Every structure is written in C-alpha cells, then in structure tokens.
Amino acid sequence: MPDPLQAGANAGRLAAARVAIAEQAATLDRFVRAAVRCDDDAEAVALAQAACHWSARRHPGRLADVALERLLHDIGRRRVPGRPDDHRPAADADDVRRVLHVATEVYATGGHTRVIERWIERDHRRSTLLLLGHDAPLPASAATAARRAGTAVVRTPAETPPLERAAHLRALAVLHDLVVLHVHPDDVVPALAFADPVGRPPVLLFNHAGHQLWAGVGAVDVVASLWAPDERACVARRGVDAERSLPLPLPAAARRLPDRDAARAALGLGSDALVLLSVGTGYKVAPTLEPSFAGIARTLVEADPRIHLLSAGPAPGDRLLPDHERIRPLGIVADLAPLLAAADLLLDTWPISGATALLDAAAAGLPAISLGDPSPDADAGVRVPHGMLEGAVHVVGSVPELVAHVRATGDRDPAERGAARRALADAVARRHGDAGWSAALEELVTAAVAHRGAARVPQAPRTDEATPSEAVMQLVLGAIDYRPEHAYLQAVPALPVARRPADATELQARVAALDRPAPAGARVVAAPPLQAGAIGRMLDDARRHVRAGRASGLVVVAAPADVQAAVGLLTAQVGEDDELDVELVAAEGLERIARPGDVVLAREALTA
Incomplete structure (x- = not known):
C-alpha cells in the first residue's frame, strides 16, 4: 500500500x-x-x-528516557515519601468512589480538554479536578461540565516550586480512590508525587500525547491509550508491562444537529453543494509535506464545481488555505453543530490528523476521508490508524483516490447517504457512547486497582x-x-x-x-554506622553519584575489627547484578583513604 x-x-x-x-x-x-x-x-x-x-x-x-526516569523517581521517593496508613486502598472497581483528575492546563479548544469534560460528566463517581498550572479562568465548556458533575476544581499557584506542587498533589490524591492524569507530557510534578507507591491510590495516565516523550513511567500504574498503536508503543518504547497498557476509546459527545437545509442556508450554501468540512488548528495543516493541505484543498475544488470546503481552525488571512471562492477559512468555531449538519464529508487535516474532530464527526453520522497509509500496520502517531471509529474514516494513499472518493460521495443518492449517516452514528455510539465507553472505563478502573503500585522505572525501552x-x-x-x-x-x-x-x-x-566533565577517577567514600538502615542509605546515595558521573564506585571504610560485620551488611544489600562497584577498606577513619575529588558521605547524614 x-x-x-x-x-x-x-x-x-x-x-x-x-x-x-x-x-x-x-x-x-x-x-x-x-x-x-x-x-x-x-x-x-x-x-x-x-x-x-x-x-x-x-x-x-x-518515548521514555531511562536516566530521566531514574532521577525523578529517586527524588520523588526521597522528597515526597508515602506512609502505609496514608490511604485505604480500594478492594475493586466498585470500591472506587472518588476520582482525582489532574491536568496541567485546560483549553477552550483541543481534544484532551474535551475528554476531561466528558469523563467527569459520564462517570458516576465523584470527581475532583486539580489544575497544576492553569491560572486563567476555566473555559466555558469546562466550567459547565464541572458544574453539571458537581466537580470541585482545585488549583496550585503556577509559581509554586515543583517539589511543593508534588507534595500538594500527593496530599490531595490520598483523599481519593483513583488518580487520572491528563497532564502535559513535559510536566514532571506527577512523576515526583507518585514515585513512592506506598500509601497512594492507583494512578492511571490518559495517553493523549502518545507520540511524545513523557516523564513518569515509574509513577503510573496503568496507561489508557486511544488506539492499538499507542498501546503497543507503551510496551515496546516506554517499558510499560503489556497487562498495564490498555485501550480507552474516546468518549463521543451526543449532540443534536440543526436542520441540514437551514444550516446550509445560514452558510450561503445550496442544497446541491458537495460540502467538505475540516477541523484542526493551524499547525495540523502546516505546509511541510507534499502535497500541502492547501494544495489538496485547491485540487478538490477545481476537480468538481459542486465542492465547497469549510475549514474550522485556520483563520482568514493566515495563508494556510488558498484564496478561492469555494474555500472558506472560519477561524476558531465554538459550536461545530451547524457545520456538521451542513457537511457531506469530513476532510481530515494533513499532515497531522485530528482524532477528536474525527470522532465528533462520526458521532454525528458524518463520515471522513483521510490521506494516509491505508495498511493495517501503518505508523499512526500523527495519522489516523486504519479501521478507526468503526470504519467511519476511509483512508486513501493518494490525492487522486481522495478526489475520487469525495466525488463518489456526492454522486450517492441523498436517501442512501442519510441512511448511512444514521447507521454510522449508531455504530459509533455503541463503542464511544455512554454504554460502550462506560464499560471500557470499568475495565480500566478494575485494572488500575489490580495493578496499584505496579509502576516501575523502565530498564531499557527500545x-x-x-x-x-x-x-x-x-x-x-x-x-x-x-x-x-x-x-x-x-x-x-x-x-x-x-x-x-x-x-x-x-x-x-x-x-x-x-x-562540564566529572572529576577523573573520583569515588564515593563513606565510613557508615554498621546498621542496615545506614548501609542502605549509603548505597542509595552512592548509586545516585555514580549515575550522575560524579564517581566511578563506592569505597566503604570500616575499622579492622568491624570488617566481618561490614561484609555481612553489604552482602545483604548488594546483589551480584548491582550497578554499583563496592570496595571495602579496613582503616581507622576515612581521612587517609579519601582523595581530592572524591565524594565523601558524612556519617551523620547516614544516620536515621
């Protein structure tokens, strides 16, 4: 293909x-x-x-960085520790009654905000929405959804340092039975807050940015992805266990469309027009590949005088679309219902697809045409995957095929098109509507409860x-x-x-x-108290210094009479496959052992 x-x-x-x-x-x-x-x-x-x-x-x-994950995990466990009595874990999905949704920011437009709104409105559980970096007023749709669902909205001031924000998040989380992350992929706060699995509820990540690196693999128990390619990538490239990488279909928004003829009349379109609709912000149609989205639009309208393109997202004058009487850039559109009613077909954005726009169109019974790789194993990071939305999206591999499909749509009998739209809306509703989506959610919540505390730092994702x-x-x-x-x-x-x-x-x-280079030949040197806790703290500190490149290994200094006891304590905590090279030296004090450039661990810091 x-x-x-x-x-x-x-x-x-x-x-x-x-x-x-x-x-x-x-x-x-x-x-x-x-x-x-x-x-x-x-x-x-x-x-x-x-x-x-x-x-x-x-x-x-x-999609994940091992060194970054280890760093955030280590700091999070030290600085935002948990206690066994902080939280009573839910026994099963029925025991999950309070859900904390966490977002970095929410927007008036964009898919991940729509998912938050629909989730809190559909889920029967009581929700709290925590905004980690959103200082502006809530968008109207988000405020309405929160009010309808009885959702409390909590904010942390944007100027609060990340470690303090992580502590605030952890403290709020333990009052809930489940945490759902909708955060930006570059937000490190959840990675710090949930690194320690002790005394916290299960943590679920909604993987709305499956094509990007995100921090916090070691703090997330279950990942919910929009489609199978993202599920597989979480396993192969993020190091998430297969049983913890699960699907959750996008929730479709049931909407009542205005009358088709009235919608067209308001837009100045005749009943015989073949109307295409595209929905997507400007970057999704940036002219980076051949053909450009503007070139596709021009080819379509020049191929058939019936074709009109309405484009929600690009604004008049921003040059993302050609200047043509049958191509209409509309800018940001708050209510898409009149456009969905007037359109015959959704034209997917290119080169970056619009998953939420495709779903909203399909839920309204509007089929879509998408330029992409139509093979089932196609890379789906920025293009819609083959077979998405119960077949609502027809994927073609060339512009001539796209033109042919659009013209064939216009040639179909109107009654046949109407029946097909109703059948499509019904099919989408079964999986993405209230019943289908809620069933998938319950499976996901069950998995999150079952895998609470299973999050771990990836060893070496591909x-x-x-x-x-x-x-x-x-x-x-x-x-x-x-x-x-x-x-x-x-x-x-x-x-x-x-x-x-x-x-x-x-x-x-x-x-x-x-x-800047680390000192050559530097070591970690310590003379710890001969107690299991002190030895453990020493080893953890030494591993951090070695990973950081500040030292090549650990030198443990023990008095000659204490060597045997030191060997026993070290052997109990240093395995054969440990990343740390440990040398034991018999000496009275470490002053004669430490060299310039060595990292010396204070004995007092190793004492509980």
Missing part, C-alpha cells in the same frame, strides 16, 4: 528530520546529565523540567530510529524557533532563587556548561 508520508520528496524531508531528531536527542541527554549531576534536588528537578520542555518541542526520537510520525512532528515544530536556551528559561521559575541566571549572558553560559 502506498504511504504518502514517504512519497516523492517527502522521503528526503523525513530523512533530514531524523538527522535533526538525533541532534535533539543529544541535547536532551545534556540536560539530563546536568540534572543528574546536581547535588541540590530543586535544581535537579528544574533541569529535568527543562529537559522535558525541550523534548516536547524538539522530539528526541524516544530506542529505534525515529518513526515517520516523529519525523513529521519535527518538520512541523522545527519551523518554530526554539533553542536550548528557551527550554532552560521555561524552567527558571523552578530553580532555587540563588541559582536563577541574572541575564541573557549568564543564561547562555549555563546552557553552554551543561556538559
């Missing part, structure tokens, strides 16, 4: 994008190494946040060459000016005040210094 993402000049463009992605991965690694080297947890978290900001706008060709979808995202987002300095600057509010750069020159210097 042809794949238009790879056709003609597109293959060369994607190859160039993959080169850029490899360079971006190296920058991500620089941020992470700098974060791991930090002695101050707050600064380490800020640099980790900068790394995540970077990866959200400059794809690194991976990092293959960047997928075509990731290369497309690079082409789209790469046109936006975004440099490492911008990522660092975004994270500056999370830095301790004394560590914030004073001006642009210092900011540049900080970024340039991310790769």
Whole structure:
C-alpha cells in the first residue's frame, strides 16, 4: 500500500528530520546529565523540567528516557515519601468512589480538554479536578461540565516550586480512590508525587500525547491509550508491562444537529453543494509535506464545481488555505453543530490528523476521508490508524483516490447517504457512547486497582530510529524557533532563587556548561554506622553519584575489627547484578583513604 508520508520528496524531508531528531536527542541527554549531576534536588528537578520542555518541542526520537526516569523517581521517593496508613486502598472497581483528575492546563479548544469534560460528566463517581498550572479562568465548556458533575476544581499557584506542587498533589490524591492524569507530557510534578507507591491510590495516565516523550513511567500504574498503536508503543518504547497498557476509546459527545437545509442556508450554501468540512488548528495543516493541505484543498475544488470546503481552525488571512471562492477559512468555531449538519464529508487535516474532530464527526453520522497509509500496520502517531471509529474514516494513499472518493460521495443518492449517516452514528455510539465507553472505563478502573503500585522505572525501552510520525512532528515544530536556551528559561521559575541566571549572558553560559566533565577517577567514600538502615542509605546515595558521573564506585571504610560485620551488611544489600562497584577498606577513619575529588558521605547524614 502506498504511504504518502514517504512519497516523492517527502522521503528526503523525513530523512533530514531524523538527522535533526538525533541532534535533539543529544541535547536532551545534556540536560539530563546536568540534572543528574546536581547535588541540590530543586535544581535537579528544574533541569529535568527543562529537559522535558525541550523534548516536547524538539522530539528526541524516544518515548521514555531511562536516566530521566531514574532521577525523578529517586527524588520523588526521597522528597515526597508515602506512609502505609496514608490511604485505604480500594478492594475493586466498585470500591472506587472518588476520582482525582489532574491536568496541567485546560483549553477552550483541543481534544484532551474535551475528554476531561466528558469523563467527569459520564462517570458516576465523584470527581475532583486539580489544575497544576492553569491560572486563567476555566473555559466555558469546562466550567459547565464541572458544574453539571458537581466537580470541585482545585488549583496550585503556577509559581509554586515543583517539589511543593508534588507534595500538594500527593496530599490531595490520598483523599481519593483513583488518580487520572491528563497532564502535559513535559510536566514532571506527577512523576515526583507518585514515585513512592506506598500509601497512594492507583494512578492511571490518559495517553493523549502518545507520540511524545513523557516523564513518569515509574509513577503510573496503568496507561489508557486511544488506539492499538499507542498501546503497543507503551510496551515496546516506554517499558510499560503489556497487562498495564490498555485501550480507552474516546468518549463521543451526543449532540443534536440543526436542520441540514437551514444550516446550509445560514452558510450561503445550496442544497446541491458537495460540502467538505475540516477541523484542526493551524499547525495540523502546516505546509511541510507534499502535497500541502492547501494544495489538496485547491485540487478538490477545481476537480468538481459542486465542492465547497469549510475549514474550522485556520483563520482568514493566515495563508494556510488558498484564496478561492469555494474555500472558506472560519477561524476558531465554538459550536461545530451547524457545520456538521451542513457537511457531506469530513476532510481530515494533513499532515497531522485530528482524532477528536474525527470522532465528533462520526458521532454525528458524518463520515471522513483521510490521506494516509491505508495498511493495517501503518505508523499512526500523527495519522489516523486504519479501521478507526468503526470504519467511519476511509483512508486513501493518494490525492487522486481522495478526489475520487469525495466525488463518489456526492454522486450517492441523498436517501442512501442519510441512511448511512444514521447507521454510522449508531455504530459509533455503541463503542464511544455512554454504554460502550462506560464499560471500557470499568475495565480500566478494575485494572488500575489490580495493578496499584505496579509502576516501575523502565530498564531499557527500545530506542529505534525515529518513526515517520516523529519525523513529521519535527518538520512541523522545527519551523518554530526554539533553542536550548528557551527550554532552560521555561524552567527558571523552578530553580532555587540563588541559582536563577541574572541575564541573557549568564543564561547562555549555563546552557553552554551543561556538559562540564566529572572529576577523573573520583569515588564515593563513606565510613557508615554498621546498621542496615545506614548501609542502605549509603548505597542509595552512592548509586545516585555514580549515575550522575560524579564517581566511578563506592569505597566503604570500616575499622579492622568491624570488617566481618561490614561484609555481612553489604552482602545483604548488594546483589551480584548491582550497578554499583563496592570496595571495602579496613582503616581507622576515612581521612587517609579519601582523595581530592572524591565524594565523601558524612556519617551523620547516614544516620536515621
């Protein structure tokens, strides 16, 4: 089957994008190494946040980063610890009565906000919505959904440091039976808040950004994805166990459409017009590949005088669509119902698909046509997967096929088209409507309860060459000016005040210094109390220093008379496959053992 993402000049463009992605991965690694080297947890978290900001706008060709995960997990367990008596775990899904939904921000438009609204309205459980970084008034639709569902809305001030926000989140979470994360992929707060599984409820992530790296694999018990390709990617590329990566269909919004003829008359369209509708923000139709969305639109209207295109998202004058009397850019449209009523077919956005728009159209009985790879195993990161929405989306591999399908739609008998629309709406309602979606939710909640505390840091998720979808995202987002300095600057509010750069020159210097070398031959040196707890703390600290590159191994100093006891304690906690190299030295005190550049652990810090 042809794949238009790879056709003609597109293959060369994607190859160039993959080169850029490899360079971006190296920058991500620089941020992470700098974060791991930090002695101050707050600064380490800020640099980790900068790394995540970077990866959200400059794809690194991976969906999880092991070093980043270990860092956030270690800091979270130390700084936001749990206690066994903090929370009474739910016995089963029926025992889950209070749900905490967590979002970084919500918007007037966009798919993930619609999912939050529909979730809290449909779920019979009592909900709380926590906004981690949203200072503006709630969008009208979100406020209405919260009011209808009796949902309390809680905010944390945006200027609150991440570790404090994580503590606030943890404290609120333990008052609930389930946590559902709708957060941005570059938000590190949940990764810190839920790293320690002790005394917390199960944590479920709604994977609304399945094509991006996100932080917190080690803090999420179950992942809910929109479709099978994202489920598989969570296992292969994020290191999530297969039994913890599950589907949750998008919830369809039942809506009553106005009369078709009245909707058309209001738009100045005749009854014989063949009306296409596209829905998607400007970046989804950016002219990065051949053909461009503008070129597709022009080809369609020139192929048949009946064809009109209504485009919600692109605004008049922004040059994303050609200037043509039968192509109408409408800008942001608050209520799509009149457009859905007037349209004969939804034209999927290109090169980035619009999953929520496709669902809303299908729920209204409006079929869709999408340019993409029609094979069942196609990469589906930015394109709709084959067979989505009960067959509502017809995927074709070329523009001539797309034109032929659109014209054939216009040639169908109106009564036949009406019957097909009703059948499509019914089919979508069975899976994505109240009953089907609620059944899928209950399976997901059951899995979350069963796997509470199963979250773990991935060992080594697969990092293959960047997928075509990731290369497309690079082409789209790469046109936006975004440099490492911008990522660092975004994270500056999370830095301790004394560590914030004073001006642009210092900011540049900080970024340039991310790769400063660790001292050659440095070791961690400690003379711990001979107690199991102190030995455990020493080993944990030593592992962090070794991972950070500040030391090559651990030297344990014990008095000659205590060597045998030290051997027993170390053997009990250091396995054969441990990442840490440990040397035991018999000496009275460590002053003669430590060398310049060594990391010396204070004995007092190892004592409980």
